[in-house]
Amino acid sequence: MSRSEFDLIQAHFMRAVKNRDDVVLGIGDDGAALKYSEKQDLIVSIDTLVAGVHFPEPTVPQDIAHKALAVNLSDLAAMGATPAWVTLSLTLPNADEAWVSDFCTGFFALADQHRVQLVGGDTTRGPLSVTVQAHGFVPTGQALRRDGAYAGDLIFVTGELGLGGWGLAAVTQKLAPEYQRLDHTRAIVHLNRPEPRLAVGEQLRGMASACIDLSDGLAGDLRHILERSQVGAVIDAEQIPLPGMYCLQGDRQQALEYALFAGDDYELCFTVSQEKLGQLSPDHWLFSACWPIGKITDEPGLRIKTYDSHGCSNIHTLARSGYTHFDSAD
């Protein structure tokens, strides 16, 4: 089953009748925006992590809890929201108090760090899975969305991509032999304990034209911005920030594939208009904290510029799914 099949499924829920005028932004973004007060919109986002799908079975409960909360806070970051409250629904195969105690330790550590309060929960019996809903606030009308990118906007990401994929390959022992001798600690920590980019998300209010968090790989997630904004993009393979230790002898190919397709990075990918960029001073935090990786185009589709050994560039179309190999179109 591929991501795209789930996108088709998701489309059924877009049928949701718009029967309330207090819904600013409904289904189809990282979160919903709801009228809260004259000054603020409420942002909500719900996500489920399933054992064996979103985390390997042997993951310790502290890490499962951290990740379940972090991926939802990451959705709030992608909306530019400041987190406030969370609810939790935990499905467990058995009532293992020691496991739950460890889970709570991981959960509350991250919640306290971001001054988030757990306000409600449900515990039930069944195959291990964790659902969290995060609630946060943005100034009225300032939620970052997927549908605001325009041709000419530059595309940025907040950090190195692909680390989550390297971490998953390391813990599931699926690394090619040439990578096995490396120390994967940093990648595994990134996989298990992603840090939501909340501070950057807040600073992008009024600056980014579109934003998404990278949970399924750059190729799949950037495509959500393109589809919602009805635009295309060209990204530059040489400009995508990759973890240097995985570019063995300068070969970036495997690292690039993880960045594009592996997921679990939880960095932000966002677009900024050239006009807005022109208003920023050269020492603005954006230029030191984020990487420009390409440009939005009128021509639809997602394309990538790569370079051969002679430095000559080619532009390829990227295939649809985040989980399939990308194919050359030339």
Add this chain to the structure above:
Amino acid sequence: MSRSEFDLIQAHFMRAVKNRDDVVLGIGDDGAALKYSEKQDLIVSIDTLVAGVHFPEPTVPQDIAHKALAVNLSDLAAMGATPAWVTLSLTLPNADEAWVSDFCTGFFALADQHRVQLVGGDTTRGPLSVTVQAHGFVPTGQALRRDGAYAGDLIFVTGELGLGGWGLAAVTQKLAPEYQRLDHTRAIVHLNRPEPRLAVGEQLRGMASACIDLSDGLAGDLRHILERSQVGAVIDAEQIPLPGMYCLQGDRQQALEYALFAGDDYELCFTVSQEKLGQLSPDHWLFSACWPIGKITDEPGLRIKTYDSHGCSNIHTLARSGYTHFDSAD
């Protein structure tokens, strides 16, 4: 694994640090109450239904969707809230579009009925389960809670109890022989398509001293009110409304056990002070729409008054779990 073990697990989450002053009522009730505006509090409630645990595996997707939404709306009803928005996280073993289409039909039918808008969702792969979070509103400070019952208050329920249990026994073919010849349609509909008591919940604002919805059987759920309110109760076996067709030849014993322990009724159980009752006119809707079943006491614990064949009454203590037989204490 019993309900009480899960209560112990749930207690770990009560450790949640109270680090925000916009939380009116946190974890431990049917929903949380959060500051929303000068006039209204936001009520949120999250619940997960797992295949084979909360609904039998062959249940049709329309019914699964109805029930997943209804049990959350029922939590809002128990808080006295008017529903507004819902989010949905659906975990599916495979991307079956026909199944999802039917699911959406059931979901949106109930949502539209109560003018609730689906504002966000997540679809993922894994063992079938459905998590819904419902969001609603109450006038500031008027949320119905579990912790407000006082000695002397009368206890009411909104409808016949045990129907959900009869429905489950019918669809899982666990009925004793003497019940098998009956027509169980009404009980099965009640099991699969419970109707949240939202209108009653709204009318109980400012009237009920405590309220809960009945998901796990009267004995287990009423006990939550008693524990949170630090009181006890005596209920009268003869006054508990039971579905008449299951009281074969006047024998109410099996029907009473389903009412007390079987769950899936989604009626409201609430308490009202005698003072408040004295202010109501004799033709007030409460007296025709709801059943008084007992009284709150200073003495802790849950007791039930039963009658022998000579009409003599006995008072028994009810055992803790909603899933175990109740034992006589005399």
